[in-house]
Amino acid sequence: MRRISILGSTGSVGVSTLNLIEETLTPGVDYVLEALCAGRNAELLAEQALKFRPAIAVIADESQWPLFQDLMRHSGIEIACGIDAVEAAAGRSADWVMAAIVGIAGLKPVWAAAGTGATIALANKESLVCCGRALIERAEAAGGRILPVDSEHNAIFQVFETTQRDRIRRLILTASGGPFRGKTREQLKSVTREQALKHPNWSMGAKITIDSATLANKGLELIEAAYLFDMPAEQIDVLVHPQSVVHSLVEYADGSTLAQMGPADMRVPISYCLGWPDRHAWKAPAFDLRAIGTLTFEAPDEDAFPMLRLAREALTVGGLMPVVFNAANEAMVQAFLAGRIGFLDIPDAVAHAMKKAESPSMALTGNLGHDIDRILLTDADTRAELAGRCGASEAVSAATA
């Protein structure tokens, strides 16, 4: 019987994970829930906790604590509140942990979970982008491992022949191109928040949906792939594939290219992580290539969508530069979602933050090691640098506020 924790249980990935667990596993026989953690949605967290009965349920946002306490009274379930309590719950012993908190707020909880030896199904790409290989090494040193949930990385993981890694020429990440594919920089000046939130194929949380629209998501995924598969930036390409049917590809030296395909439903990669190393049987949605008909591929437009190029630069500089890229993007996306800035302010500010970060005081190319405080300090410094561009609230790191 597996002990399962879900960090970010009220979000898009968290809800899909619980949905899959409920559909395919028997409570008390196949699994027990150790922890459910959420940010501020006290109602949904309480509903989940009362249904799935974890050992502990934690709400991060202290303003929701009175409501959460009230909803959980007489439940007999241990409850707690605050970001330290989320980190502590993430560090409790478990066999399988879904890491689905969004953004830098997930970093400390993921780091704590990695120290326990659990298998971590990693959706929270921002934590890996900031920690780099140190996160993978930490999980492995504790006897656990990181399994990629992100659909592209999960696809690569499925077709990555580890015994043939010196025969791998390229990893090819597919990108939908987002809702603004084909638009020029001039046309992007006037796009709205509502338009940006309409992803053509995937239903996801707001932050990653905006990241898909700017192609920052693919930039984060480029860095994520480099760390997960230990591949240099030059061997990772991005291919725009508007149908989101081929989730990514691996090209081998013998001329074969292996791809993973499937419906645009996160329960597919989640189920792969839940079943790994076996395949988990469930009532997956129909996948009919005859109905889909045509698959197309094209090069990304890095002039109109510079976030991809900036991410590649951040990866090439290394050290803390991916942290700067991530923090600048996260702060600006929060401001864009709040209606305070325009769409193009996002890449412009990220470019500015990366340029500023080239100052020697940022110590960008040192050995990152396991220095979480240094990452969080860089995150906070980057947000402070952008305070004037995005408004004061985004200048405070979600992980330390």
Ligand SMILES: NC(=O)C1=CN([C@@H]2O[C@H](COP(=O)(O)OP(=O)(O)OC[C@H]3O[C@@H](n4cnc5c(N)ncnc54)[C@H](OP(=O)(O)O)[C@@H]3O)[C@@H](O)[C@H]2O)C=CC1
């Ligand atoms: N959605 C998708 O299909 C995919 C998502 N990912 C990645 O997975 C992660 C989650 O994405 P998604 O599910 O879309 O995001 P959502 O915005 O839908 O959900 C985010 C989750 O994080 C929780 N949360 C926020 N802050 C905290 C905190 N301090 N402590 C505990 N929980 C917190 C939220 O709680 P609450 O809602 O209660 O505030 C919510 O449960 C992201 O890193 C994203 O890039 C990767 C691939 C695909």
Ligand SMILES: CC(=O)[C@@H](O)[C@H](O)COP(=O)(O)O
């Ligand atoms: C489902 C998933 O993994 C997302 O990261 C998705 O890939 C976003 O689509 P884009 O290709 O538009 O960024």
Ligand SMILES: [Mn+2]
């Ligand atoms: Mn993805």
